[in-house]
Amino acid sequence: AGSGADREDSKDAQLETVRAHPAQDVVTTDQGVRIDDTDNSLRAGERGPTLLEDFQAREKLTHFDHERIPERVVHARGSAAYGYFECYEPLTELTCADFLSEAGLRTPVFVRFSTVQGPRGSADTVRDVRGFATKFYTREGNYDLVGNNMPVFFIQDAIKFPDFVHAVKPEPHNEMPTGGTAHDTFWDFCSLQPESTHMLMWAMSDRAIPRSLRMMQGFGVHTFRFVTAEGRGTFVKFHWRPKLGVASQVWDEAQLTAGKDPDFHRRDLWEAIESGSYPEWELGVQLVAEEDESRFDFDILDATKLIPEELVPVKVIGRMVLDRNPENFFAETEQAAFHTANIVPGIDFSNDPLLQGRNFSYLDTQLIRLGGPNFSQLPVNRPVADVHTNHRDGYGQQVIHRGVSYAPNSLSGNNPHQAGQERQPGVFKHYQQRVDGEAIRKRSESFSDHYSQATLFWNSMADWERQHIVDAFRFELGKVETAEIRERMVGNLTHVDAGLARQVAEGLGMELPEPGDDAPRRGDQASPAASPALSQDN
Numbered sequence: 232a233g234s235g236a237d238r239e240d241s242k243d244a245q246l247e248t249v250r251a252h253p254a255q256d257v258v259t260t261d262q263g264v265r266i267d268d269t270d271n272s273l274r275a276g277e278r279g280p281t282l283l284e285d286f287q288a289r290e291k292l293t294h295f296d297h298e299r300i301p302e303r304v305v306h307a308r309g310s311a312a313y314g315y316f317e318c319y320e321p322l323t324e325l326t327c328a329d330f331l332s333e334a335g336l337r338t339p340v341f342v343r344f345s346t347v348q349g350p351r352g353s354a355d356t357v358r359d360v361r362g363f364a365t366k367f368y369t370r371e372g373n374y375d376l377v378g379n380n381m382p383v384f385f386i387q388d389a390i391k392f393p394d395f396v397h398a399v400k401p402e403p404h405n406e407m408p409t410g411g412t413a414h415d416t417f418w419d420f421c422s423l424q425p426e427s428t429h430m431l432m433w434a435m436s437d438r439a440i441p442r443s444l445r446m447m448q449g450f451g452v453h454t455f456r457f458v459t460a461e462g463r464g465t466f467v468k469f470h471w472r473p474k475l476g477v478a479s480q481v482w483d484e485a486q487l488t489a490g491k492d493p494d495f496h497r498r499d500l501w502e503a504i505e506s507g508s509y510p511e512w513e514l515g516v517q518l519v520a521e522e523d524e525s526r527f528d529f530d531i532l533d534a535t536k537l538i539p540e541e542l543v544p545v546k547v548i549g550r551m552v553l554d555r556n557p558e559n560f561f562a563e564t565e566q567a568a569f570h571t572a573n574i575v576p577g578i579d580f581s582n583d584p585l586l587q588g589r590n591f592s593y594l595d596t597q598l599i600r601l602g603g604p605n606f607s608q609l610p611v612n613r614p615v616a617d618v619h620t621n622h623r624d625g626y627g628q629q630v631i632h633r634g635v636s637y638a639p640n641s642l643s644g645n646n647p648h649q650a651g652q653e654r655q656p657g658v659f660k661h662y663q664q665r666v667d668g669e670a671i672r673k674r675s676e677s678f679s680d681h682y683s684q685a686t687l688f689w690n691s692m693a694d695w696e697r698q699h700i701v702d703a704f705r706f707e708l709g710k711v712e713t714a715e716i717r718e719r720m721v722g723n724l725t726h727v728d729a730g731l732a733r734q735v736a737e738g739l740g741m742e743l744p745e746p747g748d749d750a751p752r753r754g755d756q757a758s759p760a761a762s763p764a765l766s767q768d769n
C-alpha cells in the first residue's frame with residue numbers, strides 16, 4: 232500500500248501523524264506495560280483454573296470481544312481508495328467552491344465503491360446498484376458526493392426508503408438471498424410502486440453487473456445547486472465518467488465469478504492501484520439555470536428522472552485519479568462516513584425530497600454505527616481544513632479543548648467567532664431561496680409520470696442490450712414464488728414497452744396481462760389508501 236502519491240497530499244501528510252509503525256520492541260498492554268507472554272493465561276497451578284487477576288488475558292479477550300461494529304445498514308460491502316481530484320478550469324462564474332476555483336488545483340479524495348443489498352461478506356459481482364461515494368478533503372472543509380453508478384433511484388421520497396430497503400434486503404424468515412434481487416419481497420414492492428420502474432430498467436440492464444469498479448460511471452443522482460460568491464444559483468447534476476469506458480460482465484460470467492472469486496471487484500481495484508495502473512474518471516456537470524427549473528416535461532426534483540444529455544449536455548470540469556490503497560480496511564474503508572449534507576461553500580441542495588431525507592439519515596445512522604458524535608475526528612473522516620467548534624465531549628473525544636465552549640462569551644480570547652451575515656469568501660451561506668407553501672403530505676403532480684423515461688431507456692438500447700434486459704427480468708422474476716407478483720410486474724412492463732412485456736411473459740410461461748387503460752399515476756396507484764397491504768387493515 233501507499234504505492235502512489237508521489238505528490239503533495241495534505242490528507243496523506245495528516246494520516247502520517249496517526250499511522251502505527253511496526254515495532255521491533257517487546258509487546259505491551261494497551262497501557263504500554265511490557266509483558267512476557269501473550270500465549271498462556273495466568274492460572275493456579277499448571278492445570279488449575281484461570282485467575283481473574285490476569286489483566287493481560289482479560290484485556291486481550293475484552294478487546295477482541297469488542298472488535299465488531301454494526302455494518303452499514305445499506306452499502307455494507309465496499310472497497311475504497313485514496314487519490315486526488317484535479318480541476319480543469321476555474322468555475323468561479325458558476326460556483327465559489329474552492330476546489331473548483333483554479334486550473335490544475337488538486338484536492339485529496341477518498342472514494343468508496345459498494346454494493347447495496349448484500350452484507351459485508353457478500354460477493355462483488357451480484358446484480359445490484361453500486362455506490363460511488365467521494366469525499367473531497369477541500370481547503371474549505373469536506374465535500375461528499377454520495378452517488379451511485381446509475382443516474383436515477385427507485386423511489387421519489389426518502390420516507391419510502393425504509394420500505395424499499397426492507398423489501399430489497401433478504402427475505403425476513405430465511406435471510407435469502409444474501410445478494411441480488413431475485414426474490415419475492417423486492418418484486419412485490421417494485422410492482423406496487425411504479426415509480427421504481429425507470430430504475431428497474433437500469434437495474435435489469437448490464438449496468439448492474441459491472442466488469443470492474445474502474446469501469447463504472449457515477450452519478451450524484453439528485454439535482455444540486457452551484458452557488459457563486461454573489462449568491463447566484465445554478466442547478467447541477469454530477470456525472471463521473473471512467474477513462475477506461477463502461478464495461479459489464481454477462482450474467483453467466485458474473486455468476487461464475489461470484490463463486491470463484493467473491494472479491495473480484497475488490498481485488499481488481501486493489502491490484503490495479505498496486506501495479507500503478509491508476510483508475511481515472513472525469514467529472515462532468517449538467518447545468519440548468521434557475522429560471523429554467525420548469526422547462527422540462529419531468530420535474531428536476533424527481534430522483535427517478537434524469538436530464539437527457541440531448542437536452543442538457545455534460546460539461547467536463549475535472550478529473551479524479553485513485554492512486555493509493557488504504558492501509559487498514561477497518562480504520563479507513565469501514566470507518567469512513569459519507570454524508571450528503573457534507574457540503575462546502577459554493578454547493579447547496581435542491582428541494583428533491585429524496586435528498587432532503589438523506590440529509591437527515593446519514594448522520595443519524597453514523598451516530599450509532601460509529602459510536603457517538605465524534606466520528607468526524609477519525610483519521611479517514613478528519614478534514615484537512617481547520618476545525619473550530621463549540622461542540623464538546625461525547626464518546627471517543629480525541630481533542631483536548633481549551634477554554635470555554637459557548638457564545639457569546641467574554642472570557643476566552645480563543646473562542647471561534649461567527650463570520651456574520653455579510654457574504655465572505657470561504658464562508659458557507661445557504662442559497663437564499665424563496666420558500667412558501669402550506670404544510671402538506673402530498674406528492675407533486677409533476678412527479679407522476681413513472682413510465683416515459685423507462686421507455687426512453689428501453690428505446691435507447693441496442694438489440695443485444697435489450698436481450699440482456701429481457702433475460703434479466705426472466706431470471707429474476709422466475710425466482711419469484713408468488714404468481715400475482717410476477718403478473719403485476721409484467722403488467723407494469725406493458726406500460727414501458729409491449730414487446731418487452733411480451734418477451735418477459737413468454738419466458739415466464741404466462742399469459743400477457745391486460746394493460747390498464749392508462750399508465751398508473753401517483754395518487755391512484757401507490758398512495759397509502761390504494762396499497763393492498765394498508766387498505767386491508769383499514
Ligand code: HEM
Nearest residue numbers: 303306343362363364378379384389392452588589592596
Ligand atoms: C449508504 C448512495 C438513497 C440512507 C450509502 C452509500 C452510498 C449511498 C454510495 C455508501 C456510502 C459509503 O460508502 O459509506 C445513495 C444514493 C441514493 C441513496 C445515490 C439515492 C439517490 C438513500 C436514502 C436514504 C439512504 C433515500 C435514507 C433516507 C443510507 C444509509 C447509508 C447509506 C443509512 C449507510 C451510511 C453509513 O452507515 O455510513 N448510500 N443512497 N440512502 N445510504 Fe444511501
